Amino acid sequence: MKLLSIDVSKCTGCRACEYACSFAHAGEFNPLDSRIKISEFLDDFVFVPSVCTQCEDAYCVSVCPTNALTKNNETGVVEFNGDKCIGCKQCVIACPWGSIKLNHTAKEIIKCDMCGGDPECVKVCQAKALKFVEVEDAVLDKQHRNAIYYKEIASTGGAL
């Protein structure tokens, strides 16, 4: 099972992911139609991507009165079926992260579907801040990045 992994330290804030997501799903460019979101903090010039984490026990699924939202245990994706949606927006209220929302027309619920297993946001991310990786490898980069400090101490004969 794969998931979208985010490395905040690598994000350049270019927002190509937002455009790619919107274009893949809506055929138009509009960050308001993007399932992935870049938040910009200009005081420190930090750019933070956020995307649906496909919860195991998802609030949006629990609250949906029509079973339009279901967890696919095989792919891990919380799937949305527009045909069953009545537009009550309970899922939008329930999601604590703002990962499920209305599109720019305010008529349609949109959420990340991982593009069926080949996410456009990952393809377009030149900075490699976004990766689509096996769950067990999701934190490898962070673990290795941290381990380098110890490696340097050890390789110079220092005491750990």
Next chain:
Amino acid sequence: MVITKGALNGAIACSNSGGHFGSEMKRTGFDMIIIEGKAAKPVYLWISKNGIELRDADYLWGKPADEVDKIMKENTHPEACTMEIGPAGEKLSLIANITFDGHRAAGRTGVGAVAGAKNLKGIAVRGNLSVKVADNDAFLKASYEARDILSKNAFSGGGGAKYGSAILVNVINSVGGIPTRNAHDSYFPEAEKISGEFLTKNNLVRNEGCDSCSIACGRVTEIRDGKYKGEHGVGPEYESIWAFGAMCGVSDLNAIVMSNYLCDRYGLDTISAGSTVACAMDLYESGYMPKEDAPFPLEFGSADALVNAVELMAKQEGKLGKLLAQGSYRLAEHYGHSELSMSVKKQEFPAYDPRAIKGIGLEYATSNRGACHVRGYTVAAEVLGKTDRIKYDGKAELVKIFQNLTAALDSTGICLFTTFGLVGENIAKLYSAATGVNCSEAEFMKIGERIWNMEKLFNIKAGFTKEDDMLPPRMLKEPIKTGPSKGEVEELDKMLDDYYKARGWDENGIPTKEKLKELEIENLI
């Protein structure tokens, strides 16, 4: 892109900025905003789905650009994109810029003074409309093709991405083409200390990318030691490092970074600001500026003099501050030595020495907005490519091609840095897929040529003549003293005649009727 009649020189002026403002504005449904006349008191413009509103900006007047951006976002929409002027633009400094989201800048030609003269402190936009292209599949394909070319290019996928545009410090210095100490020389022995490689080690926090950019040459930086410790912001990029660095003989990178931050906050063009300080240092050291006019010794190489002079200029403090804020030409003219201004059409030239890189001198001389590297970046061929930088043959044609390509490219809103990898054909493909207007490379280049000729006609009506297509005498008469280009001067005359011919203009640089007819703009004369 900001277009005005130039504050600095009266020519057609345009200045480009990166960032996200352009695409946000497009999503409001507007492709262009035209500001006519002058507000009775300071205002800012707010454009959103709820309409267009001119709002009071009294409380923003006097505030630096980054703060204005923050307040405008607070008072409009947290994700609005903004443009604003700093105090320099308010006080009509002729080298004032316009910043976007408080940190990207349309730097050149004094556009900030024009906004200041209109009492326009800023514009905030927030769009909610979608942007469609004519052919989705073709556009996606052309976009990824372009991205792949850029990611394989040595600059846009390598050095430029890793070190920012400042990768060029060592590259240009290594051919002896970096104007040093107000262009008394063209080689800076201490270049390594102000290089992109050292900036990366000394100041870089992370890269920042403009809208959808795969290069992300933008630098988020901080100052970690010395008297400016704790300051942070963005940049500097290559031209700014050169202007405050080699041009002023300064090798203290933190002082250069600090000067860049000051220009961003107060709203000054870094190229003109640095070159103007260099000109002041030249006037001071040559004795043309009386010692009592300088509140501190304006000596080449002094990091303190640099930062202090930039601060005076930004705040327009004292006689010197007011003079500096008008750019190097007025400053040098004030002391009776306008020849010490390294400018064309009163605009300071940037970080490439015409004596060492022949074609770029012709570009400086003929660029419609005054001395400028970006409108005809022959450096890509003459230094980074295979064209012999010291030869004159073929340079007229080279300059013409680069100018036409850039004029068309700028009009698409695509960043010039993409042309390190992309050629006209790639851009024409993107343009065709986006607009549905089938456009070949040849047609795309013709669009550029038409723009160039229209700008030229504007300048002719504004009173510019062949005499204005001229370089500072130092470029023509004083050979480079040291380094790989030692002994070189620029011979502009021959290239200029060739250039007029290549353009289909007469011997005085006036577009002929035949040329204008060919470009379908004969109605403009």
